[in-house]
Amino acid sequence: MAEEWPLFEVFLRGRRGLNHVHVGSLRAADARMALTHARDLYTRRNEGVSIWVVRSADVTASSPDERDPFFEPSGDKVYRHPTFYDIPDDVPHI
Amino acid sequence: MVDGRRHGDDEEFAEGRARFEETIAADRRVEPRDWMPEAYRATLVRQIAQHAHSEIIGMQPEGEWITRAPSLRRKAILWAKVQDEAGHGLYLYGAAETLGADRAELTRALLEGRQKYSSIFNYPTLTFADVGVIGWLVDGAAICNQVPLCRTSYGPYARAMVRVCKEESFHQRQGFELLWTMVRGTEAQRAMVQDAVDRWWWPTLMMFGPPDAASPNSARSMAWRVKRHSNDELRQRFVDMTVPQAERLGVTLPDERLRWNPERGHYDFGAPDFAELARVIAGDGPCNAERVRRRAAAHEEGAWVRAAARAHAARRGE
Numbered sequence: 001m002a003e004e005w006p007l008f009e010v011f012l013r014g015r016r017g018l019n020h021v022h023v024g025s026l027r028a029a030d031a032r033m034a035l036t037h038a039r040d041l042y043t044r045r046n047e048g049v050s051i052w053v054v055r056s057a058d059v060t061a062s063s064p065d066e067r068d069p070f071f072e073p074s075g076d077k078v079y080r081h082p083t084f085y086d087i088p089d090d091v092p093h094i
Numbered sequence: 095m096v097d098g099r100r101h102g103d104d105e106e107f108a109e110g111r112a113r114f115e116e117t118i119a120a121d122r123r124v125e126p127r128d129w130m131p132e133a134y135r136a137t138l139v140r141q142i143a144q145h146a147h148s149e150i151i152g153m154q155p156e157g158e159w160i161t162r163a164p165s166l167r168r169k170a171i172l173w174a175k176v177q178d179e180a181g182h183g184l185y186l187y188g189a190a191e192t193l194g195a196d197r198a199e200l201t202r203a204l205l206e207g208r209q210k211y212s213s214i215f216n217y218p219t220l221t222f223a224d225v226g227v228i229g230w231l232v233d234g235a236a237i238c239n240q241v242p243l244c245r246t247s248y249g250p251y252a253r254a255m256v257r258v259c260k261e262e263s264f265h266q267r268q269g270f271e272l273l274w275t276m277v278r279g280t281e282a283q284r285a286m287v288q289d290a291v292d293r294w295w296w297p298t299l300m301m302f303g304p305p306d307a308a309s310p311n312s313a314r315s316m317a318w319r320v321k322r323h324s325n326d327e328l329r330q331r332f333v334d335m336t337v338p339q340a341e342r343l344g345v346t347l348p349d350e351r352l353r354w355n356p357e358r359g360h361y362d363f364g365a366p367d368f369a370e371l372a373r374v375i376a377g378d379g380p381c382n383a384e385r386v387r388r389r390a391a392a393h394e395e396g397a398w399v400r401a402a403a404r405a406h407a408a409r410r411g412e
Contacts, residue, residue, distance in 0.1 A: 003198060004197060005403070007191065024254065025191065025192075026184060029400075029404050029407040030406070030407035041184055041185075044177070063127075064126075064127035064128050065113075
């Protein structure tokens with residue numbers, strides 16, 4: 001058995017209507033303890049109404065490189081943006 | 095070596111370094127899985143761990159007064175404050191872990207004296223006025239040091255510091271309010287506040303570290319934008335902020351050289367005893383041994399709890 005408790009990543013929903021956002025990490029013996037620790041550590045001043053905890057080892061991440069070819073598919077598709085289209089100035093509500 | 099693999103590694107290294115330097119120059123943040131120079135990583139681990147240890151050891155001097163707080167209100171406030179210090183330590187250990195530091199190893203390094211914590215926590219808290227002065231002066235100095243760290247170049251450290259700084263403001267205000275209450279009390283209470291100020295003023299100024307000329311690592315930390323202001327700049331900023339607050343409290347700061355310098359637009363002040371700072375950092379302060387012993391005892395006494403929680407998790411198949 002490992003000496004150390006596993007690492008968990010903590011995500012908080014600040015209030016209804018917002019996404020859960022990553023706020024940091026903590027160590028806990030299991031997911032249930034991670035939740036109570038996350039409450040004590042990250043919501044001492046009502047910073048959250050909902051918490052997710054995920055074992056750090058279970059997170060699959062892309063390469064940290066922003067210029068990675070992984071993101072290339074969207075690089076040359078300017079037509080995905082509304083500003084790509086020329087429309088006469090006098091057309092209302094568009 | 096003509097081996098293509100090795101050649102590729104070198105190229106990757108050069109590319110990583112160029113990107114790192116570009117990120118720093120553009121004042122953007124370095125994130126955990128980015129390439130970074132080993133010295134940058136080591137500097138950050140050392141600084142963040144030292145900062146985390148300071149928060150954890152810093153629970154002790156004030157924690158001693160929780161059971162002796164003069165009212166339920168003061169007890170609840172002090173309890174919340176000490177709990178925040180624990181929280182700050184944990185945010186920071188979390189940030190250190192993103193650099194590949196091992197949490198258990200950091201704790202061992204503290205207990206074995208291989209990593210340091212702030213010299214200020216090696217001074218004793220003799221009266222309840224010390225609780226107020228720690229909040230006002232020590233946390234005030236910590237805020238001066240920490241606000242610029244909210245923009246430090248390493249992302250997880252900067253984000254942890256944003257949370258820490260939000261909470262420190264409560265710490266400083268509760269300290270000032272405590273003192274403000276005492277100075278409006280009896281003569282004995284005012285004397286107690288002055289005595290606490292006399293004892294804490296110089297150690298607080300030492301918190302900013304050695305003078306710039308004797309701070310060899312500062313230049314590199316500034317170049318990496320880990321650090322954004324020099325020790326002496328921050329010390330000056332703190333003195334300028336604090337003098338008017340002391341006047342309002344009606345306490346005297348124990349420095350005969352302290353006076354407003356209209357030409358500089360700053361207060362002139364005396365130099366702290368940096369030889370004392372070096373001694374306390376080296377382990378020879380009034381409470382060094384006691385602080386580490388207490389931390390070691392808490393760690394050992396908690397061992398069965400950690401083991402039981404692991405066993406429980408293992409049995410439930412987690």
